[in-house]
Amino acid sequence: MVNASRWPSAWWVEFFTRLESTRVTARTVKIKDWDPAINWKPDIDVTRPDLVKLRGDDEAKFRESHASFVDQLALFASHLPYDYDTTGIVTTAGVANFGQVISLVLMTRRTGSRLPIQVVLDSSSPWVDSVCTKTMPRYNATCLSLEDSWAGMGRLVPKFERFHWKSVSIIASTFQNVLFLDADCLPVLNPDAIFDQGAEPFTSAGLITWPDFWTPTASPLFYSIAGGLDVPPLTSRATSESGMLVYDKARHADSILLTAYYNYNGLKHYYPLLSQHAAGEGDKETFLQAALVLEALRRQGVYKQPTTWMELGIGVKKGYYDVKKLPSVHGRSARGKWTGMFILQMDPVEDYRTVMAAIEKVKMNGREARPRPGTRQNTGSNAVPPASAPRRREEAEATSVVEEDFLTNSTFLAAVGNLALEHRDGRTMFFHHSGVKPDFTRILDKKWGLVETDEEGRYAERLLWEDSMQVYCQEELAQFQRLRKVCAQMGVIYSQVCA
Template sequence: MQPAPFLLCASLLLSSLCPGAENRKDGNANLLALTVLPQNIACLCRGPASHGSFVHQLPLFANLLPFDANTTGIVTTAGLRSFGQVISLVLTTRRSGSRLPIQIMLDSSAPWVDKVCVDTMPRFDATCVFLEDEWAAIVSIIASTFQNVLFLDADCLPVLNPGPIFDQGSEPFTSTGLITFPDFWISTVSPLFYKIAGGLEVPSVSSRSTSESGIIVFDKARHADTLLLAAYYNYNGPSHYYPMFTQHGAGEGDKETFLQAALVLEALRGQGVYKQPTAWMKPGAGVKKGYWDVKMFPSVHGRSEPRGKWRGMFIKQVDPMEDYRAVMAAIEKAKTSPPETKQLAGRAEQEADFLTNSTFLATLGTLKLEHDVSRIMFFHHNGVKHDFTRITDSKSGIVATNAEGEYLRMWEKPDWIIHDFGRDVEKLLWQDSIEIYCQPEMAQFKQLRKVCAKMQTIYEKVYV
């Protein structure tokens, strides 16, 4: 597969990047926990591969961003080791009622994976796209043919239909085109990053939480520049930006690159340094643009096991439409002005205001948010993976027994799930997965015969 033209340009531009920044862990709880050599800061601030140079050329790159206009779908990444998780994702998505097409970006395969991709996935309107190398979330979003993308990690299950996120007039997507979801920790972005990004104001540590990269909603028409700046951060991530974004904090990697790209471009627009053209916002010209970082913090669900052991299973993330409703209701109740809209100096009239609500504490202050906690949309299985191809592996954590040797459910008693979602999500996932792994044509694969037998045994003892 040949890289898209803008990736070739980016590779040439970035090939002269300076050596990696030196960094260190710091036991103190201060914001500046990195040691970066002055010449490395200068390299990122000036020169052909600098942050400013890349931002200046974003309109050119954005014009080359490929997608099919007015298309919407789900994108995920997987390989041989995680394809079982993708099967669970696809099955759960369809049980949620969603009919959004799904594109699965694969970096590795096997005969059984090929067979599922060719013979089974089309029944679920899911397509496998084979790539030569391991591609991260950022490139999967870029490579997808969809304009409007819901990106999900392979271990993320949509238990509530995500389709309405993209409905006409649905907020916050209609007014922003970008939705991110929070992680558990406060932001620890180094002040050096804001210096490199253009001498931007350094936000307070408590202004917002970190974001996670396992669930992202993108309109590539409105956010081509945001997406490509995030790609720049990821391209130079291990050597430069990943350490600056977390200072060796929890989850160092691509998690902060998406929202930071949006924050930086908005700040540069506010300074008049970056003026976004609209000609390439096909067909998003004149449409509102901004970003929404979900305000409701995630919560964890787990399973109690023998000898007092508790095993984390998944993180619960709220429906972003419910989050928006809760924020608007709190603002209305407090009789304050709506979320900040900024009329940026020097912008063309056809460019709409940017809805910016980028912080939890700084934006909302003491407002009390009253979310409908039953409106959980995603189970992000960061604990035990929902990969039934590993059900015969005792170390996978999928199978557990109580003191009497009886099999346990993955998610414990289903009462709250049935109440909130109107169905036994876990039971249906097992039921649908058995239909996949126990297809007659899968019997040619020895390991899948074992998977089928084990799943049928557990299902009959636990779910029937």
């Protein structure tokens, strides 16, 4: 069924009020030039683009806004709502792409996942309400609407664009531990193991992100605005791909809220600052960057996060882990033309195992593989002492520091010849659709590419197709004319190709 958000209206009033009171009032960031996308690799040797030019008063407005929001974070994050010790999958969609959610739910259950699913709706319609009410509960999935919670707030509720809904849906979800998936991101390997007791990297980090293909293009001004932070080397990591994210909201309440701030001020301000009009500009860089900024400010003594609201987290540490295995592309041949369809992303548990195995191999070989001089990054853990602490440390603690450098700073990959990271086959966990969307409500559209066969007439999506027919051909959905036609067309194509 379609449920209202459980969070009281008063909390949402506070949320929107804090965002609006710290809104960036600087002029819109404009970039006259653009920088081509460059594939990232550990030993990338290019110069960070510096295309954003701000007037002095605009930069001051940016700084004041950012500092003001960060000053409120410790208190604000202390009562971010969630249900203690709950874990689930979250996505967001509306009428325009609800068919993608149906595919996501079906494929998630095909993997064997038993995690509950929450769909945060940005809009609805009679047929969406019907599927939410009558079909989703059979798959342990629930639709959440925020309209009732936001009723009566008037202009305080902003007009959300599509990029805004991701951070809002993570906040609106009742789960403490969240696997967020874009509606067009399908799991092909059971993701439940990410949250197993003691499973790494989630236990030690509480935040997992995945890489994109590209070299980072965040403006140096972003780091200046965020608190005079050091500009990281381009070798430290690739850009982020935010179609899948993992959060422990107990440990990362502040990171999530800072992400919401970046997105609230995204379109005119932070998106161009974080990408400078490079590939995929949008919310993708806001998630990991929020965590990196808060850790850097904590080390400077500028941001003092209390630990009381972190104690409910799974692990003692609060950190971050960005998957080291770069994504790959999957596609197929249709009508004599190859088409890219998915971005393939790695199982984070396997990625962590692989990195740790490579580190152990380096130790056994007696080789030193520390990050390059002058490129030390956040270790991503409060357990690591700040740079100003005394140099004397026990050997075990020093080793721990080095390992955490490995895990959070990819420069070590180039230092040791990429360590020949040996990932086991078959550990791809997510197919993120980069071209044709997995939405069978579009089957009547002749330009939709999912009905094109390859040269041998096979469907790569046969299992998804079969499961989807069971949903779209339900008797209770026959009242909707378009869905009747969708069911009929699916049956025709399936009988011709798959039967």
